[in-house]
Amino acid sequence: MTLPVLALHQLCLAFDGQSVVSDVSFELRSGAIGALLGASGSGKSSLLRAIAGFVPPLAGHIAVDGVVVSSREYLWPAHQRGIGLMFQDHALFPHLRVADNIAFGLSAFSRSERKARVAELLKLVGLEGLGQRWPHQLSGGQQQRVALARALAPKPRLLLLDEPFASLDSELRTRLASELRELLKAQCTTALLVTHDQQEAFAMADQVGVVAAGRLQQWASPYTLYHEPANRLVADFIGEGVFISAGVVDATSLMTELGPLRCRYAHSHGSGTQLQVLLRPDDIVLDDRPGDGPRATIEARLFRGADFLYRLRLASGTLVLALVPSHNEHEIGEQIRLRLQADHVIAFPTAELASLMR
Amino acid sequence: MLFSQTLPRLALPSRWWLGLVLCVLVMTLPQWVVLASWLAPAHEHWPHLRDYVLPQATTTTVLLALGVVVGSLLIGVPLAWLIARYRFAGHSIWRWALMLPLAMPAYVLAFVMVGLLDFSGPLQSQLRLWWPEARLPEIRSLGGAILVLSLSFYPYVYLLARDAFASHSQQALEVAASLGLTPRQRWWRVIMPAARPALVAAALLVTMETLADFGAVSVFNLDTLSVAIYKAWSGLFSLTAASQIAAVVVVLALLLMAIERWQRGQRRYSGNRNQPLAIARLSGWRSILACALCGIVWLLAFGLPLAQLLSWGCAVVASDLDSRFPTFILNSLLLAGLAAMLVVMLALLLAYGERQLQRPAAGLLVQLSATGYAMPGAVLAVGFFIPMQWFDQQLLAVTGSSSPTLLKGTLLLILLGLATRFLSVGLAPLQAGLQRISPAQEMAAASLGVVGWRRLWRLHLPLLAPSITTAALLCFVDVMKEMPITLMTRPFGWDTLAVRVFEMTSEGEWQRAALPALAIMAAGLLPVIVLGRGRSLPS
Numbered sequence: 015m016t017l018p019v020l021a022l023h024q025l026c027l028a029f030d031g032q033s034v035v036s037d038v039s040f041e042l043r044s045g046a047i048g049a050l051l052g053a054s055g056s057g058k059s060s061l062l063r064a065i066a067g068f069v070p071p072l073a074g075h076i077a078v079d080g081v082v083v084s085s086r087e088y089l090w091p092a093h094q095r096g097i098g099l100m101f102q103d104h105a106l107f108p109h110l111r112v113a114d115n116i117a118f119g120l121s122a123f124s125r126s127e128r129k130a131r132v133a134e135l136l137k138l139v140g141l142e143g144l145g146q147r148w149p150h151q152l153s154g155g156q157q158q159r160v161a162l163a164r165a166l167a168p169k170p171r172l173l174l175l176d177e178p179f180a181s182l183d184s185e186l187r188t189r190l191a192s193e194l195r196e197l198l199k200a201q202c203t204t205a206l207l208v209t210h211d212q213q214e215a216f217a218m219a220d221q222v223g224v225v226a227a228g229r230l231q232q233w234a235s236p237y238t239l240y241h242e243p244a245n246r247l248v249a250d251f252i253g254e255g256v257f258i259s260a261g262v263v264d265a266t267s268l269m270t271e272l273g274p275l276r277c278r279y280a281h282s283h284g285s286g287t288q289l290q291v292l293l294r295p296d297d298i299v300l301d302d303r304p305g306d307g308p309r310a311t312i313e314a315r316l317f318r319g320a321d322f323l324y325r326l327r328l329a330s331g332t333l334v335l336a337l338v339p340s341h342n343e344h345e346i347g348e349q350i351r352l353r354l355q356a357d358h359v360i361a362f363p364t365a366e367l368a369s370l371m372r
Numbered sequence: 373m374l375f376s377q378t379l380p381r382l383a384l385p386s387r388w389w390l391g392l393v394l395c396v397l398v399m400t401l402p403q404w405v406v407l408a409s410w411l412a413p414a415h416e417h418w419p420h421l422r423d424y425v426l427p428q429a430t431t432t433t434v435l436l437a438l439g440v441v442v443g444s445l446l447i448g449v450p451l452a453w454l455i456a457r458y459r460f461a462g463h464s465i466w467r468w469a470l471m472l473p474l475a476m477p478a479y480v481l482a483f484v485m486v487g488l489l490d491f492s493g494p495l496q497s498q499l500r501l502w503w504p505e506a507r508l509p510e511i512r513s514l515g516g517a518i519l520v521l522s523l524s525f526y527p528y529v530y531l532l533a534r535d536a537f538a539s540h541s542q543q544a545l546e547v548a549a550s551l552g553l554t555p556r557q558r559w560w561r562v563i564m565p566a567a568r569p570a571l572v573a574a575a576l577l578v579t580m581e582t583l584a585d586f587g588a589v590s591v592f593n594l595d596t597l598s599v600a601i602y603k604a605w606s607g608l609f610s611l612t613a614a615s616q617i618a619a620v621v622v623v624l625a626l627l628l629m630a631i632e633r634w635q636r637g638q639r640r641y642s643g644n645r646n647q648p649l650a651i652a653r654l655s656g657w658r659s660i661l662a663c664a665l666c667g668i669v670w671l672l673a674f675g676l677p678l679a680q681l682l683s684w685g686c687a688v689v690a691s692d693l694d695s696r697f698p699t700f701i702l703n704s705l706l707l708a709g710l711a712a713m714l715v716v717m718l719a720l721l722l723a724y725g726e727r728q729l730q731r732p733a734a735g736l737l738v739q740l741s742a743t744g745y746a747m748p749g750a751v752l753a754v755g756f757f758i759p760m761q762w763f764d765q766q767l768l769a770v771t772g773s774s775s776p777t778l779l780k781g782t783l784l785l786i787l788l789g790l791a792t793r794f795l796s797v798g799l800a801p802l803q804a805g806l807q808r809i810s811p812a813q814e815m816a817a818a819s820l821g822v823v824g825w826r827r828l829w830r831l832h833l834p835l836l837a838p839s840i841t842t843a844a845l846l847c848f849v850d851v852m853k854e855m856p857i858t859l860m861t862r863p864f865g866w867d868t869l870a871v872r873v874f875e876m877t878s879e880g881e882w883q884r885a886a887l888p889a890l891a892i893m894a895a896g897l898l899p900v901i902v903l904g905r906g907r908s909l910p911s
Contacts, residue, residue, distance in 0.1 A: 068546055068650075092549040093558075099550035105543040109565040118561075119551025161547075168551060 017080035019044050019204040025074035027060050034060045040233040048206045049215035052225035058208045062174050067092030098170030102177040104161040106149040113145035119168040135163040154182050175207035191217040224248045241358040249292050256334050257290040272308045277359040292360040295337035301351040312348050388725040392737040399741040399792050402755020409615035417613045429600040437582045441575045443522025448529025456537035460659040466666040473673040475896035477853040478524040479587025480889040484677040485520050487882035517592040523673040529574040536570035542647045572635045584748035586856040597621045601750040618751040625746040684886035704868040708851040711790040712844045719798035744792035749856035752789040789857040794850050798843035805839025845899045852895045
């Protein structure tokens with residue numbers, strides 16, 4: 015079994031005596047793309063800088079290819095780690111042309127090798143013929159690709175990307191994210207990115223970690239994060255949805271004010287426990303057929319093109335969200351009937367929430 | 373109809389153009405006059421000038437300028453890096469105190485150093501008591517002048533380099549590290565290239581100051597071009613010779629200005645709001661070493677000279693604080709006050725006119741009027757004296773008056789020279805201040821019916837008040853320190869503090885120059901204290 019390219023083991027970071035993140039552990043296999051997702055100030059960027067070798071850990075360690083490079087006692091110099099870095103503002107060197115920026119880390123190469131490698135990278139990122147431009151003559155997207163080429167040029171063991179798309183406009187972002195993923199996959203580059211944007215993380219990464227409240231809350235695939243969040247913090251951070259109260263009926267069913275909810279897998283909560291169930295907007299279906307059932311008033315609606323996002327108020331006063339195909343149009347103030355249609359039931363005991371929210 | 377009345381006219385453009393063109397004509401007059409002197413027919417001093425004075429003075433000036441640039445970079449850059457990158461014992465004090473030498477005019481540092489290190493000075497006398505054969509290298513030499521002027525001008529390098537280093541992107545450094553560069557390679561391949569525009573700008577500033585210096589080099593008996601102008605004027609009594617030497621200086625100054633323009637155009641901004649340089653804390657002996665380095669430079673450039681001045685001042689205070697001393701002070705204050713007022717008014721006219729006209733040509737005219745900053749005072753003195761003399765002669769012919777001088781013996785001549793020299797000092801803060809007033813604010817005022825002069829009075833002037841204070845204060849201090857223009861164009865017997873310093877030092881009376889020097893420095897400390905704490909560069 016091969017060693018993971020990157021492994022963090024119970025890593026704790028502090029800044030000026032203030033703990034930033036603690037007890038962070040995860041692994042990244044060769045060729046995999048990981049993402050750390052969190053709000054600004056959650057400590058995700060500090061984790062990245064620690065991996066790059068600029069921040070010493072307070073406890074725990076970081077290993078690259080099975081070798082410990084950062085621990086409390088020992089900090090391997092950043093310039094010997096072979097870890098590439100790409101920043102939000104690209105940090106291109108304004109005094110060097112594009113080609114010289116890309117060649118910056120290639121001092122060990124011979125002149126002709128360097129030239130060949132630069133040409134190869136310009137082609138790879140689609141900037142052929144722009145090698146003699148100055149950085150300030152390029153658009154934001156082009157600058158970003160130069161930064162990528164520069165980071166990839168010395169063939170780093172691991173590429174770290176700090177909010178790589180944050181300085182670009184939102185249209186470009188999603189397109190570039192999937193482009194970048196394909197490019198990294200084609201090069202078999204192991205990469206870890208840091209972002210606050212869930213779409214970006216999901217578009218780029220095989221494994222996503224949610225950093226919140228000073229901890230790595232969950233490290234899993236995007237699908238798992240969305241459908242099986244480990245706790246309420248993750249559930250809140252990923253996707254839209256509303257928590258409503260539910261009572262346990264038996265091992266596979268719950269009772270909510272919108273009716274019974276059947277779980278695909280048995281849960282471990284005892285009968286009678288009060289739970290909070292996460293209802294995604296796509297878990298609630300509008301029922302236009304005549305009949306009884308829970309009713310709700312449409313409070314607001316947001317037209318999103320293919321669908322409407324309705325905000326609905328139940329008779330009890332609880333608010334829920336419903337995602338409804340666009341041709342199914344209802345007016346604000348209208349009374350409609352609802353049905354639950356959830357494949358994945360996400361539920362946490364009410365008590366656990368209270369402790370987390372403190 | 374309701375909206376039939378025409379909109380009020382915002383300004384009369386032609387008047388602004390007239391004002392701007394007039395300013396340019398007056399302010400660049402000395403340069404034209406001086407350059408035109410090469411067209412004058414050959415005169416008795418020309419062979420001497422051509423064979424001895426010009427080649428020697430030019431060589432000395434160029435060598436001095438090169439030496440001072442290298443010296444001030446060697447002192448200023450390490451200090452700037454130390455302050456920008458590290459924290460150590462006394463950091464916040466040194467950060468500020470290392471600018472203090474700006475308050476000590478170069479000629480003051482020069483005469484104190486010569487007085488201290490001369491053959492008959494206290495240091496060498498003491499050494500001879502111990503070892504009769506002991507000799508220090510002659511301080512009154514090119515090397516001595518380079519050392520002293522470097523100590524005097526390093527703050528320009530320090531300030532510009534410190535700001536450049538402090539605003540350097542931490543991320544660029546981290547990228548360089550991730551690409552395998554050692555700390556030393558990062559310094560040479562990332563930090564220095566990024567700081568290069570600031571260092572070039574500082575080197576140019578130092579070169580201009582060296583070129584303009586008159587008082588310090590004359591203490592060192594060094595025949596630079598500025599001194600040669602003065603000697604041709606006061607020794608040979610040849611205005612033509614003086615202005616022919618001045619023409620060489622004008623060419624050098626124009627060359628420097630061209631380099632300055634070019635390198636400003638070269639400056640590239642990344643346009644990103646970078647994370648600034650990470651700060652490293654020094655402790656133990658490293659901290660003491662850093663502190664000692666700052667302390668040595670500060671002591672040499674400011675602390676020790678000030679102590680020596682104070683001790684000399686105390687020694688002569690009883691005899692020198694006579695009835696003439698308050699006159700020197702009053703004359704200095706009067707001249708500095710008048711010049712500051714004139715500069716602020718001219719600068720306001722130019723900056724506001726440029727804004728009203730909104731044309732590139734207006735900007736060019738304003739820049740042309742401010743070219744006096746690169747011209748040494750001796751050049752401006754000659755360049756204004758000649759037309760004034762001509763004007764006097766025409767006036768005499770008309771009026772038939774018997775007095776030989778009408779204009780050239782008045783303060784008007786000095787004030788013109790001073791205003792030309794220091795216009796850019798006043799212009800920069802006012803232009804910056806006007807830029808902070810948005811067109812939207814002007815439009816809001818116009819929509820409320822406040823236009824023209826009323827708008828200038830009610831909107832611009834109140835908002836510009838801090839900029840005007842800065843401009844006036846900086847000009848005031850520069851005029852207090854100014855020596856050659858005042859010396860060469862003052863009315864006969866009308867002495868200021870700077871003139872007094874020159875007269876005492878030219879006779880080697882170091883002690884008696886201490887009191888006027890201290891008075892000048894007291895005024896010079898004002899802006900360093902008032903503006904220096906918040907601002908990065910007071911000029």
